[in-house]
Amino acid sequence: MTADLEFAEAASGLAPIALRAAATLRMADHIAAGHDTVLSLAERTGTDPDLLSRVLRFLACRGVFAEPRPGTYALTHLSLTLLEGHPSGLCDWLxxxxxxxxxxxxxxxxxxxxxxxxxxxxxxxxxxxxxxxxxQSSGPAFDSLRHTHAESYVSDLLAAYPWDQARRIVDVGGGTGVLVEALMRTHNTLRTVLLDLPGAVAAATARIAAAGFGDRFTPVSGSFFEPLPAGADVYTLVNVVHNWNDEQAAAILRRCSEAGRRDSTFIIVERLVDHADPRAITAMDLRMFLFLGGKERTAAQLRELASAAGMAYQSMVETPPGLQLLVFRKRRSWSPRVRAAKGDGSPS
Known part of the structure; x- marks a missing residue:
């Protein structure tokens, strides 16, 4: 698609709305099940056949569906991602x-x-x-969306750091426990702690118990603006810091630094502005502000926040999905000075 056509699509605003309608109606799943004509699809989805045919033609022109015969539709590599259960979780997001x-x-x-x-x-x-x-109890829940997203990059995080050097890890804002479960599955003596909101912690506790790792797992419901579980070898913050403004992010990092020992390691995983595709990172930067008042940051900006919280930068590893894993240790000359953070006090 040329730049002119891309601009025209963006200006019209119609394509994302049509795509969301198709996802909500589970159009790809109906086609995959053999309901591939307009009349059959309209019956299955409870929609108007004439308008549905227009929407499907609109999407087919853009490669979302194929129209091998007039009024008959098939999946393309794009609409395969709209199927229920696809690893991308795109259908639930839309x-x-x-x-x-x-x-x-x-x-x-x-x-x-x-x-x-x-x-x-x-x-x-x-x-x-x-x-x-x-x-919100209707529709796909946010925790399930977070879970699917975490599963897409967790194997790369496992490969990016020597986790076997740790005995106890605290995952701050760890969602439904994708990372801690993977760590315990890979390292059979590792003990983990997960801190997040009650709903995410309950989901994590249930699935980790079902996986047989409950004896090495400690769930903590709470806020990462409050004191954190102390004395761990490693504290992880995966896609947490970008959700918050500078004052709030600094407060979270101070809580980590206070909780850690003199030899603790702090690992921040983010997608950094100076290492990311500009189109993707600028879109995420706007979303972080619109949702939470947060922001995407450069490596230097993140190091500066961590330094103010008493952390000394050690190294950075880039993972294949484009996430950067930054490693910090506690700065020996630092002493905590805790200030209250503005915000709702909720984990990522």
């Missing part, structure tokens, strides 16, 4: 009844955020991001 739709609404309020200088999500939905999503 489902209009789930958490993704609430996030989309905040993205649509970019003009309001520009004028107010405040995140859109709490203003639109009446509650801070994590508090609101924890209360």
């Amino acid at each position: 489902d209009a009844s789930g958490a993704g739709a609430r996030m989309d609404a905040a993205v649509g309020d970019l003009l309001g955020a520009l004028r107010s200088g405040e995140p859109s999500y709490p203003r639109l939905h009446g509650r801070p991001f994590y508090e609101d999503l924890a209360l």
Whole structure:
């Protein structure tokens, strides 16, 4: 697609809306099951046949579906990603009844955020991001979306660091436990702690117990703006820091530094501005602000925040998915000075 056509698509705003409609209606799954004509698809999805044919033609012109015969549709490599259970989890992200739709609404309020200088999500939905999503029971849940996303990169994190040198790891804002489960599965003496909101911790506890690792796992429900479990060999923050503004991010890192021993290691995993595709990272940067007031950062900006929290930079490893793993140790001359953070006090 040429730049002119890309601009025209972006200006119209219709393509993402049509794609979300197809995902919500599970159109790809119906086609995969053999319901490949407009009339059959309309019957299965409870939609108007004439308008559905227009939407499918619109998407077929853009390669989402194929139309081998008039009025008959097939999957392409693009629509395969819309199938239920696809590793990308794209169908759930696009489902209009789930958490993704609430996030989309905040993205649509970019003009309001520009004028107010405040995140859109709490203003639109009446509650801070994590508090609101924890209360949403319809549609694909945010924790399941986080889980699918974590599964896409966890094997690369395992390969990026010598985890076998640790005996106890605290995963700060660790979601449903994808990383800690993988670590315990790989290293049979490693003990882990996971801190997050109650819903994520409950999901992590259940699946880790089912995997047979419950005796080496400690769940902690709480806020990472409060004191953290102390004395671990390693503290991990995976896709956590970018959710918060500088003051809040510094407060989280100080809590980690306070909790660690003099020889503890702190591992921050983020997608950094100076190591990422500009189109992808600028989009994520806007989303982080619109949802939470957060921001994407350069390596230097992240090192500066960590240094102010008493951490000394050691090294950085880039993983194949484009995530950077930054390793820090406690700076020996540092003494904690804790300041209250502004925010809802919720983990990532």
